[in-house]
Amino acid sequence: MKASTVTVSVAAPERYAYIDITEELQRAVKDSGVTEGAAIAFCAHTTCALLINEWEDGALADFRRHLTELVPHDGVYYRHDDFDVRTQNMHDDERRNGHAHVKSMLLSATSHAVPVVAGEPALGTWQRLIFFELDEPKDRQLTFHVFGL
Amino acid sequence: MKASTVTVSVAAPERYAYIDITEELQRAVKDSGVTEGAAIAFCAHTTCALLINEWEDGALADFRRHLTELVPHDGVYYRHDDFDVRTQNMHDDERRNGHAHVKSMLLSATSHAVPVVAGEPALGTWQRLIFFELDEPKDRQLTFHVFGL
């Protein structure tokens, strides 16, 4: 039985940018020495998401547009951003990112579990692991936990 | 290799209430004796959800409002609640909760996998594990499975 945990940092160039992190996952699996098991991908933040889907610019643009139509970041009142009434978790560089919290909860894409077969994450032909920044760009920490035989 | 499974009960005070269950997760991890591994949080129900996000009243209120706008519980026909045509899974205290099934499937937030590092769930600074009741309040069973070294 083997188990290995690694953390990688990513930083998107702008809000709503996607970053393909499939190779980071593959490297974590390879470095773990696990040949049969599973890998957990975990995003330690509340205003971004991990997606598993195709890396095709059109599909990613389509999703960005749909999600921002469903949960706009302008023209809608977010109580999270109403600093006249809010008292919890305020800090010095507090941002107006209520929209990103709502998007993040709607997606509920904080973690994924991917089987490992023959020393590789068993992703399908078109599947990529994708980081999706919903907020102003920040340094983000992603954790891969790989376990198995 | 260690593995431990515990079930905890929660009951929300009302529909759309949130309950912070991070401490229950932390206790399950601590009690398991696992120092490096992962924890699975699982909600054994079809009309509620587990979220990982910030516990800030405004953000939680924003999400509640958005979700109920996307999937209203009034003014929309739900075939699940049409007891004139429905035949499956009827029981004595059947509730009109078609909206909650749709919300639950949309969120697809039945399980999460969280890495365990140094004997603690490796949640980010602002991340809390949150139970979200979408239906009339009921006793709910949540299961934590912790495994690793």
Place this chain on the structure above:
Amino acid sequence: MKASTVTVSVAAPERYAYIDITEELQRAVKDSGVTEGAAIAFCAHTTCALLINEWEDGALADFRRHLTELVPHDGVYYRHDDFDVRTQNMHDDERRNGHAHVKSMLLSATSHAVPVVAGEPALGTWQRLIFFELDEPKDRQLTFHVFGL
């Protein structure tokens, strides 16, 4: 410590069809010999989803209707389907399935982790594991990884 990985194929009769795959999960758990642990269910595709919810025709129809209203497959421009501008990942039988990619990312329901207790997946009374085809019917591969004691 035991670990077992099996792949099963499913093929939906039509777009938006649901298939109950709970028995396939139960069989994978039983065949693994694991009595306490967890099972990962993983869908190796980008235009379908795995749901955990009640198998009741009305609820499933309600969800289908809501999801297709939120993300229509007609009357909306999808850049993924604009073969005049698209250059990536084109292949001979490319389908117009931009809507299905958006639905799939919105659901983010590629994997689930289910505790295993007493040799059974610890699903709640009404929970079923359900494959949901969002695209034209295709052969689909689902992987179950079961691990534990």
